[in-house]
Amino acid sequence: TxxxxxxxxxxxxxxxxxxxxxxxxxxxxxxxxxxxxxxxxxxxxxxxxTTPSHASVILMLEAVWAALMSAAWFGERMTLIQMTGCGLIFTALLINRWQWISRLWRQRRFAS
The missing domain is CATH 1.20.5 (Single alpha-helices involved in coiled-coils or other helix-helix interfaces)
Structure with missing residues (x-):
């Protein structure tokens, strides 16, 4: 369309x-x-x-990876607004997945 x-x-x-x-x-x-x-x-x-929650993480990070890889591939510099946007997406991802990250971190800490 x-x-x-x-x-x-x-x-x-x-x-x-x-x-x-x-x-x-x-x-x-x-x-x-x-x-x-x-x-x-x-x-x-x-x-x-994969699970739907992991699939949503993949889709969330697609824009970030596309911006970072295109900047690296073409040797361009990202503007402050682009870096801020990538940072906001990554921060939202961390907030969204915080329980999973902290549980994984605790498991690794207790395992060692």
Missing amino acids: TGVTCLILSALSESWPAGISLDILSWFLASTLIASTLRFFLQIYAQGL
């Missing part, structure tokens, strides 16, 4: 090139068909193997 809506808005408001080279079209198809579908398949498959 989002793709179709953006395609319509793009056709109405932007100028399009007269032709698209075969190289660009093949990279576009590879990124949409292979990379995106493979990522979604792996994510859905892995989330099916």
Whole structure:
């Protein structure tokens, strides 16, 4: 739905090139068909193997990991607002999972 809506808005408001080279079209198809579908398949498959609470943690951290990895991959610096957003998401995760974290910490402390 989002793709179709953006395609319509793009056709109405932007100028399009007269032709698209075969190289660009093949990279576009590879990124949409292979990379995106493979990522979604792996994510859905892995989330099916875990509990709903762990799946929600995975989804919560997806934006944080995407921002950190893209900054590292492209060598860019994250702005203060981006770092603050990642920090807020991570803090919310810690607050949400605090009972589980403290129980795990106590078990490890008593085991040693």
